[in-house]
Amino acid sequence: MRGGDKGEGGVIVHPYRGYGSHTEAFIMGRVFRQPGRLMKWEKGGAARDLVDVTRRLVRHGVRDARVDIRLGATHATVTTDRDGYFHAHIDITHTLPAEAIWHSVKLEVLSEDDAISTETEIYIPPASTDLIVISDIDDTVMYTGVANKLKMLYRLFMEKADRRTAFPGVAALYRALYGGAEGNRKRPMLYVSRGPWSIYEVLEMFFNMNRIPVGPILFLREWGMTLKRPWPRKAEDHKSDVICNMLSLYDTLPFILIGDSGQRDPEVYTEIVKMHPDRVRAIYIRKVDDDPQRDAAIEALANEVKHAGCELILARDSVSIAEHALAKGYISEEGCEAVREDTHRQQQQ
Incomplete structure (x- = not known):
């Protein structure tokens, strides 16, 4: 059994970054089998890319593997589900270092074949946290072409991290939101995608290459795609x-x-605001189409959320979002100016 996917076959364990508070933590990962990379494609090229995509899609989860988890003095044991995923909800029974936001977690995974010890990290917001940001990824942070399903699937699975494209100014915008008005807030930045867990590594590389605060979570979903079940499960x-x-x-x-x-982000977010009034300060919707009817529908939703203490902003670019965030005190003047500069520079390229 191996930790992480470096192209080898066999049984592999891949823990994802966790998250939590000073009283509870959530840790997730997967134990799976996959075929190894064929030697004649080791030198790269489109053939190897296609093989790597196929390998990730046909990963076979190892069910009922035992996962022992230790976070400091706190210990828990869980087992993997039928798809090889493990989900641990741990009640923290000891005091964590107050100054740390990343905490090391040790895992030992036992299956019928082997055992392995590995580590991951969980993110716990500092006491100074004043705001949490949750962002979609697809056509919000980077282009995936959701209006064209085949293009979206190609970009999700075939494009490497260095060929994916971030929206102009988005990295500077998210860094500004991460830092807040003072520049050092280190706010939790949580990201949600319709994509499958098999693209987790690619998204991590994409965020790092574009200097987008990853802090800490990518919430993906299990598509359940195998050779016997080639279509994604509904989510x-x-x-x-x-x-x-x-x-x-x-x-x-x-x-x-x-x-x-x-997609339906404006509708989904509006329903959340209605269910949790006074919890959402702002909704920023990136405009990715030129449909007047869609604009009118989103404007109607903006009027609905006003009654719950929330503003919904339909924005054509990152600068519009940054200027509103600055006016509301969510980011600094320096952060806003960085968004303007990055957006202009990227648009000139």
């Missing part, structure tokens, strides 16, 4: 469930939600 309410869970976990903090106009 209704995936985004809504993630956001509601975060509102419950961080129940004393306000939120900002970011999405795009191409």
